[in-house]
Amino acid sequence: MTASPSLPPAPVRSPRERGGEIIAIASGKGGVGKTWLAITLAHVWARAGLRTLLFDGDLGLANVDIQLGLTPEHDLSAVVAGRISLASATTCYAAGGFDILAGRSGSGSLSALSPEALEALLSDLRIAARRYEAIVLDLGAGLDRSVRRMATFAHRLVVVVTDDPTSLTDAYAVLKLYAADHPGGDARVVVNQAASRAAGERTFATLERASRTFLGRTPLLAGIIRRDEHVRDAIRRQSPLLLRHPIAAVAAEVEAIARELLHPVVAGT
Numbered sequence: 001m002t003a004s005p006s007l008p009p010a011p012v013r014s015p016r017e018r019g020g021e022i023i024a025i026a027s028g029k030g031g032v033g034k035t036w037l038a039i040t041l042a043h044v045w046a047r048a049g050l051r052t053l054l055f056d057g058d059l060g061l062a063n064v065d066i067q068l069g070l071t072p073e074h075d076l077s078a079v080v081a082g083r084i085s086l087a088s089a090t091t092c093y094a095a096g097g098f099d100i101l102a103g104r105s106g107s108g109s110l111s112a113l114s115p116e117a118l119e120a121l122l123s124d125l126r127i128a129a130r131r132y133e134a135i136v137l138d139l140g141a142g143l144d145r146s147v148r149r150m151a152t153f154a155h156r157l158v159v160v161v162t163d164d165p166t167s168l169t170d171a172y173a174v175l176k177l178y179a180a181d182h183p184g185g186d187a188r189v190v191v192n193q194a195a196s197r198a199a200g201e202r203t204f205a206t207l208e209r210a211s212r213t214f215l216g217r218t219p220l221l222a223g224i225i226r227r228d229e230h231v232r233d234a235i236r237r238q239s240p241l242l243l244r245h246p247i248a249a250v251a252a253e254v255e256a257i258a259r260e261l262l263h264p265v266v267a268g269t
């Protein structure tokens with residue numbers, strides 16, 4: 001498999017009818033690779049020709065612009081303060097071919113967003129989503145109110161997990177809360193930083209077993225991404241993986257996940 005941008009662009013529901021597919025990336029535990037995966041998925045979809053928006057939903061701790069070395073003119077805090085519209089706060093990330101709505105590092109006002117302000121922001125985002133075919137929401141760590149709300153707002157939730165026991169426990173907690181908040185919601189699991197494919201499958205099996213036993217649900221595996229130095233190198237250099245290391249094995253792994261996420265199979269529970 002290659003990292004060439006050759007996805008057949010086939011969003012599940014017609015973007016013209018109700019806006020593009022909104023996919024949220026969560027994990028519970030921090031530092032597992034949500035932001036990196038969100039950026040790379042957005043990049044793959046953009047290269048495949050989909051109009052793509054990456055929304056930094058880690059309110060109060062900007063992630064996306066830092067990983068890409070950007071200093072956007074506007075960010076979410078100006079939108080929340082009512083100074084500019086959400087549409088005019090988006091920045092075109094020309095190197096990746098997608099738009100970014102940046103978060104604001106260290107902005108307490110964003111992390112303490114009231115439920116009403118969050119709803120207003122999401123309603124703006126729903127309107128903005130009509131101009132896109134794929135919208136990726138990079139959520140913050142933890143399971144606070146805004147993370148849970150944004151997870152249910154999305155059409156699909158991707159839960160990123162590693163083999164770290166804390167990550168597994170937190171991923172299970174995310175799945176449990178999501179099942180309660182959004183019965184019938186569509187949650188997929190990505191195992192990241194796996195030592196090997198077999199190790200990744202074992203990690204998924206552990207999470208699947210707990211979910212099946214205690215929640216009565218079997219989450220679907222969206223894919224496994226191995227631990228790869230190319231990821232660290234790209235982040236260190238504030239450059240997207242697909243530009244810096246386009247033929248790395250992880251690039252192909254994310255591309256396969258991107259394809260899977262926009263071609264969902266029927267859940268076999």
Ligand SMILES: Nc1ncnc2c1ncn2[C@@H]1O[C@H](COP(=O)(O)OP(=O)(O)OP(=O)(O)O)[C@@H](O)[C@H]1O
Nearest residue numbers: 030031032033034035036141193226227228231232
């Ligand atoms: N597949 C991978 N291989 C190697 N390292 C990885 C991989 N995925 C992520 N990492 C490492 O994990 C670190 C954290 O990634 P990232 O910032 O995307 O995580 P996060 O879940 O968004 O964190 P936070 O919860 O703090 O927002 C990266 O700096 C990178 O070094």
Ligand SMILES: [Mg+2]
Nearest residue numbers: 034035058063
């Ligand atoms: Mg992050």
